[in-house]
Amino acid sequence: MTTWRIRDFHPSDLDGILHLWGAMTASGIEPVYSLSEVLASCQADYAAVALHGDDVIGAAVARAAHEQGWIVFLATLPEWRSRGIGTALLSALEHRMAPLGLTKLSALMPDTETRVDAFLNRGFKDVKNLRFFERQIPVQRAELGPLAQLGGRVLPRDLWENVAGMRREKQLLERRLVLPLAEAELADEFGVVPPRAVVLFGPPGTGKTTFAKAIASRLEWPFVEVFPSRLAGDSEGLAGALRRTFTEIAELEHAVVFLDEVEEIASHRAGDPPSPMQGVTNELLKIIPAFREQSGRLLVCATNFIRALDSAFLRHGRFDYVVPIGLPDAEARSAMWQRFIPEAVLGNVDVDQLVARTEGFSPADIEFAARSASQRALEKAVYAPDGGASAAADGGATAAADGWASAAADGGEVPAVSDLAGGRPTGTGANGRRGPSTEDYLEAIAETKTTVSEEVAAAFLEDIEQLARV
Template sequence: MNWLIHDYREDDLASVVHLIDTTADLGQESVFSLAECISALTSRQPAVVAVHRGEPIGTALAHVSGGRAWVMRIAIAPAWRGRGLASALLMELERRLVEARVHRIAYVLAEEEMLGEGLRKAGYTRRPAVAYFEKTEPATGTTANLLEELGGRLLSGGLWDRVAGMESEKNLIERRIVLPLAEPERAARHDVIPPRAITLFGPPGTGKTTFARAIASRLGWPFVELLPSRLADEGNLAAALRSAFARISELERVLVFIDEVEEIAPVRSAGTDSAMYGVTNELLKLIPGFRERDERLLVCATNSIRSLDPAFLRPGRFDYLIPIGTPDATARAAIWSRYSAGRNTVDLDALVEASELFTPADIEHAARIASQAAFERDSADAGAHTGDYLSALRQCRPTVTPAAIAEFNADITTHARL
């Protein structure tokens, strides 16, 4: 990514207006006039601007009325077309609109053009009569207030496409989890019952939380994370779990995520604390009720699946137990390509070889160190080079050890259910 996207500022006005005006004849026309766009900008309607080396190269702006937002224009400098900038601008604009509690996002094209296909991929639906694209977000009012109370939110679109590497895990989750939930009628024709609860297991930092968030983004469902530590702060953890699931049941659709679930569903034994025993029992009773409703998914994650109570993992409660391991060479190449922005001067093979056993989080940390080194050097070169990345890798220690990998592989044999 060679650009930075920020909220529109007053001193952007001249350059943004110039960008909108000069791109109007390049297939980026809109039913909104330039004067209307200027009026929206000066009245502080939501807008974002992409810059490269201090120069604006793209913009997206909207007008909010009631619970609906109209995307007025996405303007891209000619040299930056076809490089993913339009999607990035739309995603950032959507994120701000969702935070503003907008219920529907609409885009009206002057005529059919290439942007229409991009809007379809971003989750918009074309309506009859004109090239009118609309995207529905969670309702405002009681539902939105309940979601806010639960600490939940609608995640920005496109998170699924931004999961770099890990293609085998991504393809499995797409086929087993996402498609049956996204296309229930098609699933019903083939007697496929959409999953209601899954567990992701694997070493820390391998992307279990990222996958959970990406699934919610892909489905367009609200994402609610239940934190055991926060629930415990309410005093009675079992009662807090019961109350949280009762409130969640009022939502029309939702993905519920519980990370480090071993904290509330550990293996029970004769020496198990009675209070924790009660918490595990409560969760075991709540899951069947959760499974009775359509358009909801419980995703649990754990670093140690062998630490979970066997009754918690049985098929009647969880449809799939999916391993999420460290990225293989192909996945590491994809991740490094993302962080190095595809620069030909970066030796991806060297980085892949030097980052064996590194998790996606480890690679991100190393990439940040390399970018910081390039920033402090501030040479004429654009971005970090191979030496910066290799130096950063030497400063980092992989989260996952060979012993942890051996344990994980054993857990796949013993516990995985795909």
């Protein structure tokens, strides 16, 4: 006589599910779905339990996705196996899900699972030559609301690889920041405390914001940028708005929090009586220790003027590292040029010459020069019948611009774009070449004003000696 029965899952059965889960894992079986997923599906999707008296001795849980159903959990206590309970549970699930009109019911089971007969008895096929792939989604559903309210986002996963060159800086950040945060358990074995806050400093345009985003991308953590200028108009004042913002950030499981141009709210405190901005600095100095107590978070502050920061701000215990981000070296400049030059003409451009001519250029300077070269090459190809050589030689583009300015100043009519070429655009130069040449790039480089002066570059080297902490 059958001494067990099958019924729908009741909330009171949760302890029984936990007992089944513990018995499964104790026997060396690692379930495919997590316990939280199984419990969620018990209450929101489809679940059946096997009872002996009032005790749960088996359970099957499933969910539906479009026209396919998935078995996410099937377990029976060891002493109750080989009695047809698993087959009966699968039959009960299939019956309950029949109104959905599913075309397929599937299951993913670990290699160590012994419940194969239960599936075969219900007509499931053991499909060979399949591999199971999965990846964890970094932001849970419950976090989406708070993240959106903060203006945060999950960045593409390839930003780290897209940081051209800068090998020295990338290696330093990878080892000091990413490694202990991504491998927290391993770091703990070695007694390494994962970093909680870091300052990136360097001249303008050297890629500090890019690195902050790349760190978030590498960790697959949400990126939240805090804009003090936007918080300044808050009814609570900037200090109160900062405090509330960091309280909201605490609701996220993981986050890379970015404060750019932090010197604006953490500059040297001076004067009597204290200014309102000193109150903001004081508040920020209080926020950082509290922020450091929360795991799974990293505060990245960036500044162009590290000397302007209050001395207490950089004190040990607030920031784990103070990392210099300088101008790109030759390798980095080469990688940047190769990224910006169109692939169709890359083989015909003397990249080494461009690299040599852009020493002292920031990444932003190189990008500007590359875009400028592409623009001038496009204009030559489209509007100059001879390929644009004469226009480049005699400053035709400048003359055209002067013509527009004169016409506008005299109240006359600005000439149409097609008139500047003396007729319909040709689309290419006389030589049929499409895309910028080495000469185009060199001309653009010569006309680009660099962001970082020699004086600023020299001061940066002094700052590395005096303030860097890596």
